[in-house]
Amino acid sequence: MSRAMEAGRTLAMGENEAAGGGRKSVDAPFGKALARIGQQRQNIVGLTADLGKYTDIHPFRDAHPDRFFNVGMAEQNLVAAAAGLARTGKQPFATTYGVFASRRAFDFVAIALAHSNLHVKIIAGLPGLTTGYGGTHQAIEDLALMRMIPGLTIIDPMDATEIDAATVAMSDHQGPVYMRLLRGAVPVVLEPGYKFEIGKALKLRDGKDVGIISTGFMSERAIDAAAVLEKRGISVGVLHVPTIKPFDAEAVAEFAASVGQVVTAENHVAVGGLASLVVETLFDAGISTKVTRIGLPDRYIECGAVPTLQQKYGLTVEAVVATIGALK
């Protein structure tokens, strides 16, 4: 049991929301990366809807105050203003929580951004169970919602290294992007120098009995679970799929064909997101491998301490080990 749980402390606004055990971490990797590339790329502008310090864009704000706009609690206007800025040649990064970017501003992301393929990046905090504030704050269905928008690139990064690399990659990419944000002290799992490429999956571990296909912070848990299972004689591979759209169907099909059975793992409802993409991909490829889904149930989640909720809903390393250990 974690210290937070022992103390009965709600980590709704807490640090280390995504943290796995014992790894180094980087504070605000998104904001630091944006502030850094903003030095060279003068057309980058930052926007937020009253969540600057809660979405890690404060390093950019502090480094480039003349290019930072806080529009207040107004997510439709956040996206609309970003669209207008893009139409004058700027490259806006707009931050809010995923629940607001997806549920509340959906029409603006779809029509103002994606329909015109504008160069705007939406950075979406509190994905899935990274907050204890309940259904209003937990973006548990944003991947499903956003992947239906034509032309929108969707990224669910696993760690601080990938957030940094993805920030650079999305700046290079002409078109709208939605990235789930891990904020605060974000663990470092991938080595510095890691090359992130939009639309490409990354094999983190080879294995033959079970293949975990995962995205977001579940990829960190997947490799930790695979190490535990290895000691029990179960060979587990891990394919990390940071880009939900465009989806690396080729890598997913190849990986699935190389293992005995597949387990998907995502910090999201187990319908409409990664699990659905994997099942669609395997069906299209004629691969009949069994697929077991690790993800959130098809309902809204209560309030509580983040570690408590992650344990209850099966997103911890222990839960992944238990699920795979019980597979027939």
Added chain:
Amino acid sequence: MTRNSPPAEADIAALKARATVLRRHMLTMARGQGAGYIGQGLGIADALTALYFHELRYDPDNLGWADRDRFLLSTGHYSIALWAALAEAGIIPVAELVTYGADNSRLEMSTLDTTPGVELIGGSLGHGLGQGVGQALGLRLDRSDARVFVELSDGEMQEGSTWEAAMSASHFRLDGLVALVDCNGIQADGPVVLDMEPVADKWRSFGWETFEIDGNDMDAVVATLATARQRNGKPKAIVLRTLPGKGVRRIEESEKSHFFRVDVGQWDSIIDEFEQSVGARS
């Protein structure tokens, strides 16, 4: 750099004649499909004429000119008026107007930004003003003196995003942003279904310098646009009281003005009547 700043003196008679040409184009377009958002188009014809043939700074041969003034038609279904203006401005061929609303036409009944001269996809109401805010912010970062004009409507003010944008425009002191609020009193379900009055007071209370005029009075439109040029730290709102169907008696009197459909024979007689009334005035 190309400059096309408004002339000091407006030729009101010429602008009125141009507005008549725009109206003629719109009747031709609506007759082609037998229907269209002609009531709104005729109502806004005078304001669009004043913009495209007097106030706006743009270059028809260089639509991407960075320092152009922007015009965002937030009510995308008013496209019939925009197509007429863009044709007269030399941006799209006049001969293409008859394709309005037809399959494969660029001249949709609701605007898409793939058509030359269109700065906004305007069909989802409540999008224009916020994008205008973003464009005004971007132009200011570029130290451009270009301005952003956004047309929106009384019914559209019911979309909450309009007020999100209104709040931010005054907060950011976007004095190069001009909202043209077309108050024609109609929306999809008939007469404006929520009372939006007092319209001008709403804009003033959001920190906008606000004017209220007869939007079909060319002298007033031109003069007010000139006043709205001043850079005084405040965004400008011009409340245009317009008559749907303005200039075409039978459309003015129609109860179906939100989307007007009659048969071809009636279009012919409406057009005859319009030409007779224009001839009688000139």
